[in-house]
Amino acid sequence: MTLSVSKSERTRRFIIERTAPVFNTKGYAGTSLTDLTHVTGLTKGGLYGNFENKDAIAVAAFDYNFGKVTAYLKDKINAKDNAVERLLTYPEVYRNFLRIPFLKSGCPILNTASEADDTHPQLKEKAAAALAFWKQAVKNQVKRGIGRKEIRPDVHPVQTAVVLMALVEGAVLQAKTTGRTAELHMAMDFLEKFIKGLAV
Structure with a gap:
């Protein structure tokens, strides 16, 4: 039995799908109502008939x-069995993030956190929750690897997650800011060595 989706829900989904890349590229403050009406083809009334305001659309x-991003990474991670190979998915994906259409404008966590720090508490909260989710996912992979004797028992799961995330986000920031990939590739080479060094 298939559940039918209401016209209202379809419209909301359409608005989200069309505006998501704009918010990720221009940021919350840089995205205007005109941008939103332009990409959706809807009027202000059409947008706000489905969402309370711009904040609600941004969230x-x-x-x-x-x-x-999470679904994309999860598919690639789950395609591998060994814990070290799973962790190597991160440098593999982010080394070429500029070639992945929905990542081209950068990491949504980094983009949102850097802008929403003091200006938009709800978005800041969302970015913090996303970081916590990512950290937990990496910790789980490390713990799984230790349990399966694929990762050394002295490896610290939290430290590993923090270092991995910092290298990825720092490298993405540099690549986005400079338009160069040299630093990105250096950082991902370093991350690869770091991850391989976790192996038993």
């Missing part, structure tokens, strides 16, 4: 962007 767009 839904963040969830959509983060969900897309």
